[in-house]
Amino acid sequence: MKLFVLIFQIFLLAPLSQAYTPGTKHKLSDEKTSQLNGVGITEKLGDNIDLSTTFTNDNGQSVTLADVFAGDLPVLFSVVYYSCPSLCNYHLNGLLDTFKQMDLVAGKDFKLVALSMDHRETSDVATLKKDNYIEEYGQQQAAKGWYFLTGSKENIKKTTDSVGFYFKWDDAQKEYAHASAAIAMTSEGKISRYMHGVAFNPTTVKRAMVEAGSGKVGTIIDQIVLYCFQFDPSLNKYTLYAYNVMRIGGLLTLVLLAVFLGPIWFRESKKA
Numbered sequence: 001m002k003l004f005v006l007i008f009q010i011f012l013l014a015p016l017s018q019a020y021t022p023g024t025k026h027k028l029s030d031e032k033t034s035q036l037n038g039v040g041i042t043e044k045l046g047d048n049i050d051l052s053t054t055f056t057n058d059n060g061q062s063v064t065l066a067d068v069f070a071g072d073l074p075v076l077f078s079v080v081y082y083s084c085p086s087l088c089n090y091h092l093n094g095l096l097d098t099f100k101q102m103d104l105v106a107g108k109d110f111k112l113v114a115l116s117m118d119h120r121e122t123s124d125v126a127t128l129k130k131d132n133y134i135e136e137y138g139q140q141q142a143a144k145g146w147y148f149l150t151g152s153k154e155n156i157k158k159t160t161d162s163v164g165f166y167f168k169w170d171d172a173q174k175e176y177a178h179a180s181a182a183i184a185m186t187s188e189g190k191i192s193r194y195m196h197g198v199a200f201n202p203t204t205v206k207r208a209m210v211e212a213g214s215g216k217v218g219t220i221i222d223q224i225v226l227y228c229f230q231f232d233p234s235l236n237k238y239t240l241y242a243y244n245v246m247r248i249g250g251l252l253t254l255v256l257l258a259v260f261l262g263p264i265w266f267r268e269s270k271k272a
Helices: 002-013 065-069 087-100 123-137 140-145 153-162 202-212 220-228 242-271
Strands: 054-056 062-064 075-080 111-116 146-149 168-170 175-177 181-185 191-196 229-232 237-240
Touching: 062 065, 065 111, 075 087, 075 202, 087 123, 087 202, 111 140, 111 153, 123 140, 123 146, 140 146, 181 202, 191 202
Parallel strands: 075 111, 111 146
Antiparallel strands: 054 062, 075 181, 168 175, 181 191, 229 237
16 A cells, blocks of 8 residues: 555656747757857767866866766766856856755755866866856855866867767857757766756756666655656656556556455465
């Protein structure tokens, strides 16, 4: 009966993710103009990035991605640039607003890695950016697991190409043309999920972290809920996965039959 109650609570209480539908205010990689040729995101689910690539962290230290990814925690990875006048700020602000609504703590339950696409940016500007976001978040423990990286043009391109993030400098606008996505990865650097846009549903981000965490993040309830949901790229959210729901329903039916019919079968066997 406890299992029945558990499953019942999951289906009644687990909130459904809301889809992010890009509006006219923030058109991303789907809007193609002559200036945006070669700009966008190509999903490379299941690929592994090279963790030996070297960058500079927000403390001015040279680190590899292996240093940053070290441990068991999943990683939420974003390509931005810290002096961006618009889209990158919307993206980081959107993530921050999402983190404030989650019961998982960013930097503690999962890591965050922001990589600047601008090779001219240094750790000085990265430090200022990080300090501002940590202060606004109000979770000082997040500082240990939130990285703002800068690096050489070659290493930036190597990593952005490996996650399918393509951008270019727009000389007319004097800024980078790029798309926006938060990329969920495992601690081994395997790409698990893409969440496109600048506004994110807390439930979707949490499920992506639980999925990338391979059982090391979230509760048993989170694991069971994730089993019933599957990510729908067209909706940019997790939706009910009918096959797994049917499997749980079948298992629940067997459990209920065993609970109610077991005593009867036992009494009959004793009589026989």
